[in-house]
Amino acid sequence: MKERPFICHRHLHGAETRNAVGSSRNTALCEADCVRESKIDRSDSSIYWLLESTQQKGIQGHWLALLAACAVGAWIHFVPAQSCFPPLNPGEASLLQPQVLLDTLNAHCTSPGTAWGQTLPDLSLVSVLSQKKKERECCHGSARGHDRHDKEPDGISARKTANGRKMRRKTIAKRILYNGYEGYEETPEDTGARANHVFSQEPAKRRKWRGLNGEDILSCNADYIKFKTKVLGSLQSRSRAELIAMVLSMQREMDSLREQIRSLTACGKLAQTLEELIERSDRWLCGSHEAATPSIPREPERSRPPSHISHPTVLSGRTDERASSEQQGCGQYEVTQTMQTQRNGTLPEQKVITADLLERCNTGTTAQKLTNDLLRSLYDRDCLASHSISGIVNSKRGTPKPALPAHEIQAILRTVQRFFPGKTDSEIKGYIRQKLQNEAKRLRKRPHPADDPLVGSFKEAETTFEH
DNA sequence: AATTCATGGGTAGCACACCA
DNA sequence: TGGTGTGCTACCCATGAATT
Numbered sequence: 001m002k003e004r005p006f007i008c009h010r011h012l013h014g015a016e017t018r019n020a021v022g023s024s025r026n027t028a029l030c031e032a033d034c035v036r037e038s039k040i041d042r043s044d045s046s047i048y049w050l051l052e053s054t055q056q057k058g059i060q061g062h063w064l065a066l067l068a069a070c071a072v073g074a075w076i077h078f079v080p081a082q083s084c085f086p087p088l089n090p091g092e093a094s095l096l097q098p099q100v101l102l103d104t105l106n107a108h109c110t111s112p113g114t115a116w117g118q119t120l121p122d123l124s125l126v127s128v129l130s131q132k133k134k135e136r137e138c139c140h141g142s143a144r145g146h147d148r149h150d151k152e153p154d155g156i157s158a159r160k161t162a163n164g165r166k167m168r169r170k171t172i173a174k175r176i177l178y179n180g181y182e183g184y185e186e187t188p189e190d191t192g193a194r195a196n197h198v199f200s201q202e203p204a205k206r207r208k209w210r211g212l213n214g215e216d217i218l219s220c221n222a223d224y225i226k227f228k229t230k231v232l233g234s235l236q237s238r239s240r241a242e243l244i245a246m247v248l249s250m251q252r253e254m255d256s257l258r259e260q261i262r263s264l265t266a267c268g269k270l271a272q273t274l275e276e277l278i279e280r281s282d283r284w285l286c287g288s289h290e291a292a293t294p295s296i297p298r299e300p301e302r303s304r305p306p307s308h309i310s311h312p313t314v315l316s317g318r319t320d321e322r323a324s325s326e327q328q329g330c331g332q333y334e335v336t337q338t339m340q341t342q343r344n345g346t347l348p349e350q351k352v353i354t355a356d357l358l359e360r361c362n363t364g365t366t367a368q369k370l371t372n373d374l375l376r377s378l379y380d381r382d383c384l385a386s387h388s389i390s391g392i393v394n395s396k397r398g399t400p401k402p403a404l405p406a407h408e409i410q411a412i413l414r415t416v417q418r419f420f421p422g423k424t425d426s427e428i429k430g431y432i433r434q435k436l437q438n439e440a441k442r443l444r445k446r447p448h449p450a451d452d453p454l455v456g457s458f459k460e461a462e463t464t465f466e467h
Numbered sequence: 468a469a470t471t472c473a474t475g476g477g478t479a480g481c482a483c484a485c486c487a
Numbered sequence: 488t489g490g491t492g493t494g495c496t497a498c499c500c501a502t503g504a505a506t507t
Contacts, residue, residue: 368496368497372496388473388474389473429472429473433472433473433474434496434497434498435496436474468507469506469507470505470506470507471504471505471506471507472503472504472505472506473502473503473504473505474501474502474503475500475501475502476499476500476501476502477498477499477500477501478497478498478499478500479496479497479498479499480495480496480497480498481494481495481496481497482493482494482495482496483492483493483494483495484491484492484493484494485490485491485492485493486489486490486491486492487488487489487490487491
């Protein structure tokens with residue numbers, strides 16, 4: 001497929017115009033380029049998010065969002081109100097090509113004597129179609145040698161790869177929902193803005209689904225509203241270059257803060273390890289090796305026999321801390337560390353998920369990856385395969401499974417939300433459910449050796465022989 | 468009745484190891 | 488180096504119970 005050119009000033013006007021001074025058009029283009037280069041990827045979800053969030057920030061944010069969309073070559077799906085764009089069928093939502101968008105923006109930027117953004121039409125942005133989707137629509141079944149994008153019977157779009165396998169594509173909605181907020185690193189300001197925007201526009205039913213009511217939203221966003229009136233008001237008077245510089249600076253600051261958090265986490269773990277080492281060496285010096293043995297940290301016991309892990313009927317009857325602590329035979333996290341952190345007055349989830357454990361998990365990619373890592377760190381495969389989230393069986397077909405300890409599920413939810421604030425409980429539970437499901441499938445495909453009657457009898461004979 | 472939630476099953480993409 | 492098998496996981500759909 002012929003790749004559509006990347007719409008930016010380099011392509012349109014050449015490098016020589018990049019540093020031209022005094023032209024508002026070039027300034028605007030340069031800023032679009034800045035936006036493009038500032039970690040905003042070309043996915044439609046990012047642009048959708050950008051547009052959505054900037055709708056709360058007045059016409060300047062709107063303008064920047066359009067420039068960014070233009071820079072990444074996104075197709076804007078909009079309903080023209082007082083449009084200055086080429087005439088469209090009245091009342092119809094239309095697709096706006098990046099080229100047309102850019103040309104129109106350029107024309108308005110060069111209008112003499114107008115403050116930037118003032119001439120921007122009142123667009124009601126509906127959505128941004130992905131570049132690939134547009135390309136697929138444009139060239140469906142036409143050009144030779146293009147990827148085939150077949151429509152499956154169920155309506156799922158798919159393309160065929162070189163080896164004939166069909167690759168499923170996420171729907172646009174899915175990509176926005178599941179990927180949109182992961183690749184984009186939110187600033188606290190953005191979080192507030194998004195919350196404000198989302199909550200103000202979401203139906204009450206959806207809000208309830210998120211576990212929030214109007215009062216909660218108001219109280220939660222009171223600070224943001226104050227911030228908005230004070231700070232954003234002053235932002236309106238800033239120049240575009242200043243605004244972009246501020247955004248980039250804030251991003252750098254956030255990166256730096258994240259790095260510091262990682263370092264501090266690592267330091268905590270190091271201190272803990274050192275403490276344990278000192279304690280052990282003291283005990284060895286005192287010749288009390290027997291007493292020291294219980295405190296020696298256990299290595300992850302992935303090879304632990306399944307007899308330790310789960311007796312569902314027993315586990316399902318337990319609901320309290322004791323059940324949880326006994327169930328730790330199913331997991332591998334460190335009890336002594338847990339107690340230490342508890343005494344140190346850390347967050348509740350840190351009682352379950354220690355810094356050490358967190359260190360082994362990938363916190364930087366996606367919420368799902370982090371969730372999976374946490375589950376794998378806390379429990380072994382057999383335990384995951386034999387448990388469910390709630391223990392409730394809604395299907396007659398399904399065999400009842402005991403629930404994982406509720407407070408541990410909560411700990412996972414809070415931990416994931418700490419790293420991915422945009423993720424709801426429901427989403428993370430979905431990840432957990434999927435992981436449990438996958439482990440169960442895996443176990444069914446390849447049952448544990450001890451579950452195999454032959455292997456079991458062999459082991460039994462082996463034990464008798466040894467005795 | 469519609470919606471939400473939890474679950475199981477099937478399918479397919481991706482990464483990796485292995486082999487000719 | 489390219490083809491193939493395998494493991495892991497994502498995605499979709501169907502089902503049924505609970506909830507609104």
